[in-house]
Amino acid sequence: MVQPIACATRHTQVLVLGAGPAGASSAAFCAQAGLKTMLLEREKGPRFHVGESLMPDTYFTLKRLGVLEKLQTSLHTRKYSVQFVTETGKESQPFYFFENNPHECAQTWQVIRSEFDAMLVDNASFHGVEVYQGTHALDVITDPGNPGKVIGARVRQQGVGEFDIFADVVVDATGQSALIANKLNLRVSDPLLRNASIWTYYKGASREGGLDEGATLILAIQKKKGWFWYIPLANDIVSVGVVGPIDYLLKGRGGAEAIFNEELERCPGAKQRVEPGQRLGEFFTTKDFSYKSSQVAGDGWVLVGDAFGFLDPVYSSGVFLALKSGEMAADAIRSAFQANDFSGARLGAWGPLFLRGMDRMKRLVHAFYEGFNFGTFIRKHPDMKRHLIDLLIGDLFKDSVDAIILPLDAMREENRLMQAQEMEMEKTMASQAIAY
């Protein structure tokens, strides 16, 4: 049942829209700081969500939220590494996160998102956040005298109707709906990452034993047209998805199931792993999910998680960045209340550091789609392995990882030249074939 928001409480200090990892974490931190905080979620009860693989550095935000023990005693699969598989099925050595830091933070989880997200919302409620599910934010309300300033939200509650809630600060955590970024035209797409994805779930598919049981696998498709993720979850279920350019994956082809199966044929490493399993339920499709907003905050508003931006699924950075931005934004909100200053400059003070970290990850994402080979890179630059692992665990917010930029960019350039030569050779061969 939806809990109605009483007329008397339709004003709050912090109003958070959307109760995914970004919204639930920012709300919990604001309430921990003693701020009256409301969290609105359009769905009722636990809801399905893609994005099951966590990055190790979620540890620190999860610890500060006070939910580590719950995860440690949960049935979620433990993840110690990530491993890459070539288009012919050849496996890289696993990148064990503990190689950099043999601390408990080097182990993370592959989570069932409905359960993980519900745990974060319960935790927000435990810290004093007023949580209202079945409550849809229809639009944000701007100040009539200053259209860039947000002062509240128009909401619709199931069984109650539409009404306004006013707040000193509105946090947009509506995920890819990106309420404020869309309204204020802040969304900028990444032309190099115009990808789509189709995914489903299998029960009883093959998985390794021991430490590698919960490894995320990233498996290349022949001719590097795209890649599969392979994420082992609890209850012997595996999440399996294919990602590739929108034009390649979706244009002029059949339905999701047919495309998925065709791509599986092009990825021997994924095919042989799912074969012993039984598919569970439907196929899901999404596209054009990579973008970022041109601002993290404005007067009276802050963007967190996917509502600010999302890079790409390849290194499982989404939930980490959602939690981290939720945490950093909440700290800025607390200092805004201390200074009684709700300007964009104050609320977005965390932005430059966050963007530097996100940018470091983006370089690695771009390199991946340009054909970057982890094994070759490490053989050439063994001293860079620790920086590569830093990026894979989410240790993005320190300048020392920038040591990787020059060798990484040099290898990206080599890849580009090699690809150009290959294309030239294919063209020559095709024209010779026509001449004969």
Ligand SMILES: Cc1cc2nc3c(=O)[nH]c(=O)nc-3n(C[C@H](O)[C@H](O)[C@H](O)COP(=O)(O)OP(=O)(O)OC[C@H]3O[C@@H](n4cnc5c(N)ncnc54)[C@H](O)[C@@H]3O)c2cc1C
């Ligand atoms: C194909 C794919 C695979 C991915 N795989 C991974 C992965 O393995 N690991 C990883 O870390 N990340 C992954 N991600 C990214 C991850 O799913 C997101 O980055 C993460 O969920 C972002 O959290 P969030 O809280 O910002 O948004 P969300 O989790 O999307 O939460 C937003 C919430 O807001 C609610 N909402 C939306 N609009 C409104 C509204 N108007 N009013 C009220 N409520 C609203 C929604 O119902 C939802 O509950 C993947 C993404 C894609 C596209």
